[in-house]
Amino acid sequence: MTDTDDRPRFVADSMLGSLARWLRMLGYDTTYGKHLDDDEIARLASTENRHILTRDKELANRPGATYVEHDDLDSQLRLVCGDHGLLFDEEAIRCSACNGDLADVAKDEVSEQVPEGALESNDKFWRCEACGKIYWRGSHWLGILERFKKLNLA
Numbered sequence: 001m002t003d004t005d006d007r008p009r010f011v012a013d014s015m016l017g018s019l020a021r022w023l024r025m026l027g028y029d030t031t032y033g034k035h036l037d038d039d040e041i042a043r044l045a046s047t048e049n050r051h052i053l054t055r056d057k058e059l060a061n062r063p064g065a066t067y068v069e070h071d072d073l074d075s076q077l078r079l080v081c082g083d084h085g086l087l088f089d090e091e092a093i094r095c096s097a098c099n100g101d102l103a104d105v106a107k108d109e110v111s112e113q114v115p116e117g118a119l120e121s122n123d124k125f126w127r128c129e130a131c132g133k134i135y136w137r138g139s140h141w142l143g144i145l146e147r148f149k150k151l152n153l154a
């Protein structure tokens with residue numbers, strides 16, 4: 001894990017769940033929740049120093065907010081990563097499900113929790129310190145990495 005204090009952080013509105021998950025996988029702290037209303041998003045932006053990402057024109061008027069007009073994920077990623085100079089940082093990957101920090105975890109600690117195939121073909125595993133989800137670099141991850149490369153983010 002790297003020190004993430006000086007990296008841009010985000011709060012995404014309820015329309016931008018996919019974008020939020022992909023920003024987390026790129027390594028950027030992104031708060032997102034269907035329960036967040038405009039006031040809560042604005043509060044998080046100011047108290048936690050987060051950039052607002054929104055499809056709501058009114059919310060986009062707030063200082064430092066980005067209006068995300070695109071429907072498709074590639075265009076959304078191009079916009080936000082271009083605006084903020086974001087690049088994939090393997091050391092900073094966050095839990096795509098909950099935005100928690102990932103910590104290295106020993107293979108024998110996860111043997112009960114991951115499929116046998118994943119155990120056989122991987123030596124490195126990570127666990128989300130917030131929700132406990134286990135991660136490894138399987139074929140799914142290679143697809144994600146391909147997308148980062150296609151977008152010139154990796």
Ligand SMILES: [Zn+2]
Binds near residue numbers: 095
């Ligand atoms: Zn998590």
